[in-house]
Amino acid sequence: MKKSRELFRKAKRLLPGGVNSPVRSFSSVGGEPFFVKKAKGAHLTDEDGKKYIDYIGSWGAQILGHCDPRIIKIISQTIKEGITYGIPCKKEVVIAKKITDIYPSISKVRMVNSGTEATMSAIRLARGYTGRTKILKFNGCYHGHADSFLIKAGSGASTLGSPDSKGVPKSFASETISVPYNDIESVKAAIRKNKLACIIIEPIAGNMNFIRSNQFFLKELRNLCSENKILLIFDEVMTGFRVSLAGAQNLYKIKPDITTLGKVLGGGFPVGAFGGKSEIMNCLSPNGDVYQAGTLSGNPVAMAAGIGTLDIISKKTYFKNLSKLSQHFTKSISLISSSHNVNMSADSEGGMFGIYFSKNKPNNYKDITDRNISIFKKFFKQMLTQGIYFAPSAFEAGFISSAHKINDIDKTLNIIEDWVKKNKF
Numbered sequence: 001m002k003k004s005r006e007l008f009r010k011a012k013r014l015l016p017g018g019v020n021s022p023v024r025s026f027s028s029v030g031g032e033p034f035f036v037k038k039a040k041g042a043h044l045t046d047e048d049g050k051k052y053i054d055y056i057g058s059w060g061a062q063i064l065g066h067c068d069p070r071i072i073k074i075i076s077q078t079i080k081e082g083i084t085y086g087i088p089c090k091k092e093v094v095i096a097k098k099i100t101d102i103y104p105s106i107s108k109v110r111m112v113n114s115g116t117e118a119t120m121s122a123i124r125l126a127r128g129y130t131g132r133t134k135i136l137k138f139n140g141c142y143h144g145h146a147d148s149f150l151i152k153a154g155s156g157a158s159t160l161g162s163p164d165s166k167g168v169p170k171s172f173a174s175e176t177i178s179v180p181y182n183d184i185e186s187v188k189a190a191i192r193k194n195k196l197a198c199i200i201i202e203p204i205a206g207n208m209n210f211i212r213s214n215q216f217f218l219k220e221l222r223n224l225c226s227e228n229k230i231l232l233i234f235d236e237v238m239t240g241f242r243v244s245l246a247g248a249q250n251l252y253k254i255k256p257d258i259t260t261l262g263k264v265l266g267g268g269f270p271v272g273a274f275g276g277k278s279e280i281m282n283c284l285s286p287n288g289d290v291y292q293a294g295t296l297s298g299n300p301v302a303m304a305a306g307i308g309t310l311d312i313i314s315k316k317t318y319f320k321n322l323s324k325l326s327q328h329f330t331k332s333i334s335l336i337s338s339s340h341n342v343n344m345s346a347d348s349e350g351g352m353f354g355i356y357f358s359k360n361k362p363n364n365y366k367d368i369t370d371r372n373i374s375i376f377k378k379f380f381k382q383m384l385t386q387g388i389y390f391a392p393s394a395f396e397a398g399f400i401s402s403a404h405k406i407n408d409i410d411k412t413l414n415i416i417e418d419w420v421k422k423n424k425f
């Protein structure tokens with residue numbers, strides 16, 4: 001860790017906390033981050049030459065693994081014709097067609113540069129469309145770092161113990177209502193008391209570990225939104241093109257009014273998108289009066305990486321094979337847990353998974369307990385030492401790419417089993 005340690009020392013003098021995104025600092029698990037020199041497939045190599053099996057893949061973006069040669073080729077070709085124009089280009093139309101073909105709930109889409117941009121624009125659109133101001137979200141769900149969402153937010157905000165951020169005016173915060181995940185009665189109570197513009201949810205949560213919403217809950221949510229003319233926003237920045245090609249909405253067979261996308265969609269480039277019914281999307285500028293814009297939005301290189309990625313993951317057997325790999329991993333963890341009689345479980349969908357230090361799978365934010373977190377820290381450290389990189393927080397999901405080989409998974413399982421044997425919990 002010599003070179004990484006030296007780099008982190010320098011970084012801390014130049015960047016707040018030494019990082020450009022808080023969870024990367026490892027502050028919640030203790031210790032210091034490693035600095036990546038290069039990545040290929042399912043593997044990372046750090047500045048000191050140590051190799052890791054990567055179960056994050058840039059927070060889910062690298063579904064094909066790092067440096068997929070097909071994507072590198074497409075990017076290299078595109079970049080020669082210009083990096084960004086700020087004028088329409090064909091690739092914007094191509095990717096929009098692909099997104100709307102894959103997602104039946106999306107008739108029109110706007111491309112942006114991050115998930116945060118997608119979600120903050122989506123709620124502005126919902127407010128513009130409905131003429132109402134209040135929004136409802138769920139405790140532990142993370143929707144990026146816009147002011148309106150840093151109310152009981154998950155991911156890094158939870159990890160660092162500040163699910164409510166300073167710097168968000170009270171007047172803004174009072175427009176956001178946050179209630180427990182999977183709790184329909186709390187939603188009903190909030191609807192009775194407030195005129196809501198929208199309800200935004202991660203239909204499968206990935207920012208308080210991996211937590212499914214239950215089918216009944218999500219169905220009820222859809223009904224309540226329709227009855228009360230509230231827009232239902234599925235934040236599928238993480239789950240879109242990840243739990244299945246057409247996201248969680250495809251698995252639950254529920255159509256949201258607006259969907260937000262990101263991560264996988266950019267093939268590793270900074271890309272987000274939001275889309276929905278034409279009637280709603282037409283409220284955006286220049287058609288309508290809800291303003292939204294972006295200098296680099298829809299640039300050809302990012303669009304090319306996205307198009308290339310969507311083409312590959314749209315192939316018939318892609319998600320079947322990816323799911324098989326994830327299921328092999330999580331089912332084996334459950335077996336290890338029962339054969340050694342420890343409190344551990346796991347779950348997965350498509351290329352996304354969760355590992356829990358409890359017998360039962362969590363149902364909401366409160367189920368990720370302090371006990372869970374303290375066991376996770378020990379687990380994380382041992383895995384890292386052995387060259388297995390999981391997210392440095394008990395509040396994050398994990399990701400398997402199609403570049404992971406069965407050997408990578410089995411090697412990881414052996415290391416997990418050795419750890420479990422030595423640690424009773």
Ligand SMILES: *Cc1c(COP(=O)(O)O)cnc(C)c1O
Nearest residue numbers: 114115116142143144235237238
């Ligand atoms: C990652 C994420 C975001 C934010 O995306 P950024 O690109 O990091 O701004 C929003 N919502 C969900 C569900 C996410 O997982």
